[in-house]
Amino acid sequence: MNDRYEEELVRTLSGAADAAPEPPGDLLGAIGARRARRTRRRVQSVLAVAAVVAVVGGGTAVARGVFSHRGGEGPILADATATAVMTTPAPSPQRPTQAGKAPRIRPAAEVWPAAVSTIPAKAPDGWRYRPITALSATELLLAAESSFERSGRLEVYDTARGSRTVLAEMPAPEGVKGYFAQSVDVGAEYVAWYGTTPDGGDRWADFWVVPRTGGTARQVGVVTGEQAEVEALGTTADSVVWSVSGGGVYRMPLGGGTPERIEGTDGLHLLSWPWATDVGERDWEKPQTRLVDLETMQTTEVSVPEGMKAFGCGLEWCFGAGESEENRIVAGRTDGSQRRTVPGLHAMGRDFVLARDFGMFSVSGVVGRDERGEEIEDHSVPVAAVYDPVTGTLAGVGRSDGRGGGSYGRGTSSSPSSIVYWDEDLRNVERCRMVEAEKIPRPSGFPSPTGKTRHCETIPEGGGKELTVVNLLAVPRTE
Incomplete structure (x- = not known):
């Protein structure tokens, strides 16, 4: 799907977010991962439909995922044992070429076998x-949901055991109606979350x-107005931020009390405590120019x-998407050093930073065009790829449906997540x-046609038994 078309589609469909119906069931097949807020979930539901349209048109499309976890990651054990999907020893990691044809992207289970495991769905x-995210090289933090996005408890799954x-x-x-966690x-000592009443209009x-070791959850406090427009959160030793x-x-103190705005944070958005940036979730095309340590107020x-x-x-590495059709992904350190292009990858939205400064991008399977000008696709190409800028390694993730589409998810933590997952089945x-054409949902302001029309939908089927998980805390890295 053409980038400019994507941008126009996002702008158009975002206006219809509130009117979009709540999607039934688990939409891993259509949506890479959820946004936290109900309004954002509705936008992604519409974006998923847009992705379906792109698939029907012959292009590879995957609805973009979510910005996830970096703070309080726990020990990174590169040699930890995991229940690997494949046990083939990984050859030396491939390094992307600087320009031209994209390198072959091998599956994550081949590249990082100790980091890939299967867990019950x-x-x-x-x-x-x-x-949600990984707590260590073998421990995964999961939300258990009684229904779509109705989280009822937190569990830790040990992939080694x-x-x-x-x-x-x-x-x-x-006494709170319509509540959603x-x-x-x-964090280093606590696991935190927030809840809202997205359908209440307030x-x-x-x-x-709750302590990171587990126990009884405790409500810290309640906020309203502007303070309740939460986009990211974290914890310190004595506060929720x-x-x-x-x-x-x-x-706000963990013991409760009056919230306070941290001085000098106007225009800043939390990345992972104590780090903040000058771009937020609404800044679709605004480049990040600052990284601020909120403990020292030192600015990079x-x-x-x-x-x-x-x-x-992230904290050391940056990723960007340019205007050109080729070599659009740029990676480099925050100071501009070690900058390089990574062919064959594409950004969908701006949520491409994972834990430990890994990047995640969609992959195009287009290998040429036929005599009619239609795109020719190689459906063996993975849906997405995780990129390690330290080693130059690319690892394919996601489940391709063999028809130009596919699915994957990333952990839903507030900070950049250390988990990527999908359902192989x-x-x-x-x-x-x-x-009847008039019954087909469409953004407000669009004319409603009359008569009958052929209406096609791409829906997920099967699966629901196991998830394949890539745990980035189990990935070895060397400079």
């Missing part, structure tokens, strides 16, 4: 698992914490290459039928 009571442990229940506050984040949010969609970072200026329409950083199947 459901808890013993039937609740579906939603991966094949065992699960309940970390904490995620209760709803008494939202993004979770892992601006309201509360914060919860969060940034709001309009910019600015707040803190980011060197942004010319021609970047999106550019974002999930299939995207096209179903067509004749319907």
